[in-house]
Amino acid sequence: MATIEQALRTKIAALSAVSAITTTIRPDKLSQTDTYPSVLIACDQEEDNNDLSATSGLTTATIRVRCAAESRYVSRNLAAAIKSNGTNPGSGLAGWSGTSETIAIQAAMLLRNEFDFVPYGDDSDEGVYIVDSIYQVDYTTTA
Amino acid sequence: MSKIASKGTVLKKSISAVFTTITQLETINAPEGVVQFSDVTDLSSSVGREKIPTGYVETGVCTASGFFDPTATTHKNLTTDITTPPSSAQSWKVIWSDGSATEWPFSGWVAKFKPMARVGEPLKLDIEIQPTGLVTYPT
Numbered sequence: 191m192a193t194i195e196q197a198l199r200t201k202i203a204a205l206s207a208v209s210a211i212t213t214t215i216r217p218d219k220l221s222q223t224d225t226y227p228s229v230l231i232a233c234d235q236e237e238d239n240n241d242l243s244a245t246s247g248l249t250t251a252t253i254r255v256r257c258a259a260e261s262r263y264v265s266r267n268l269a270a271a272i273k274s275n276g277t278n279p280g281s282g283l284a285g286w287s288g289t290s291e292t293i294a295i296q297a298a299m300l301l302r303n304e305f306d307f308v309p310y311g312d313d314s315d316e317g318v319y320i321v322d323s324i325y326q327v328d329y330t331t332t333a
Numbered sequence: 334m335s336k337i338a339s340k341g342t343v344l345k346k347s348i349s350a351v352f353t354t355i356t357q358l359e360t361i362n363a364p365e366g367v368v369q370f371s372d373v374t375d376l377s378s379s380v381g382r383e384k385i386p387t388g389y390v391e392t393g394v395c396t397a398s399g400f401f402d403p404t405a406t407t408h409k410n411l412t413t414d415i416t417t418p419p420s421s422a423q424s425w426k427v428i429w430s431d432g433s434a435t436e437w438p439f440s441g442w443v444a445k446f447k448p449m450a451r452v453g454e455p456l457k458l459d460i461e462i463q464p465t466g467l468v469t470y471p472t
Contacts, residue, residue, distance in 0.1 A: 239455055241357045241399055242430075244340040248400075248455055299453060326453055 192291035193217075194251055194329060195231050198298075201290045202229060202255070202283060207276035211268050226318060227259035227268050234324075238331070247333035248296070255283070255323040262307075262319040269321040273300055283325065294330040301326055341430035344397050348410055352426055355407045355460075358399035363427045364439055364464045365393030392464045394444065395425070401448045401458035411460060414443035422465050439468040 195217040202208055203215050214220070214228040232254045238246035257268040274280030284300040301324045309317035344361050345352040369391055370384040402408055414423070422440035429435045445461035 239400065241359050242339060242342050242361065328455070 192293050194233060194236075194249075194253070194293060194327065197290040197293040197295065197329075198231050198253060198255075198283070198327070201286065201288075201295075202231070202272055205271060205275045205282055207271035207274070207282070208268065211264065211271055227257065227264050229268065229272070230254075230256040230258070232256070245333040247331060249329055249331045251327045251329065252301075253298075253325045253327050255325060257321045257323065258318050260316070260318060265319040265321045269303060269323050272323060296328045296330060297326075298328075299326045300324070335431075337429075337431050339430055343428050344395070345426045345428060346407070346410070347424035348407070352424070353407055353410075355397065355411070356399075356405050357402060358397050360396075360398045361427060362396040363437055364395045364441075364462075364468050366468060366470075367391040367393060390467055392439070392467055395427070395439070395441065395462040395464060396460065397462075398457065398459045401456040403448075403456075408458065411443050411446050415446050418442055425462060425464075435471055437468050437470065439464045439466070441465055 199215050199217065203213070208215075208229070212227040212229065214224050214226075216224070216228070216230055218230060218232050220228055220230065234252040234254050236249050236251045239248040239250060240246045255269070255272055257265045257272065259265040259268060271282065273282045273284045275282035283298050286298045287296055289295070304322040304324065306320040306322070307317055308320065309315070342361055343354045344358060345354050347353075367390065369387040369389045371387045372382060373385050374382045419442065422442060425439050425441055427437040429437070441462045441464035443460065444463040445459070447459040449457050449459075451457070
């Protein structure tokens, strides 16, 4: 059974504006040999829209799409590429609905971006610039 | 006497003589029974006002809310009652989620059907049924 992380990875990897920046897209965690820029996809929480039958059929997930790069410029552009795929109107993840890896995604909506900088810890002033794009993704599940 | 989860409570409407569950409801507010009172305070009454039942009961509206599906048969049936209100009251039941599936039947009309769409939320609906007469409470 496909997971929402797989479905979103497939969708994001297919965005031309994203693949022009990076092809390193992973769920939750980078591998030791991965380099920047990179994209991490993590599900922060999922909520089922239950009715009185205690069944749902529609899950609302909060997905954190983390864009990490060694410059703020690249991390921001990667997040923008995921959002809009370089087109106007956007053809990226924001506002998208469709089926990916057999999962029917009814709506993907960018809620906000959160910013961070993580220094390397080697006493240099270098580090990783992070943009966490928080998406709400509504997708169809078995009721 | 038990505390009972709401899971499984349904609102049914008689559609073509078959009681059919209105689908995808989150909340069902069964008709409220309100005993009417008359104020019979007179000049010789003590400080507290005196009230007595009139013998009549006001049955409040039955309301429900849930997830709206424009293609759902039962949701479309409710909108039909809006566009063409039936000449006679329809038959409804609230069936509670207790182990005995206790039924509260009543008659009434669809009075309001309010669908809505909101950013970040599923399609929702609110419905209101105007009862006539009293709910048949089980004894």
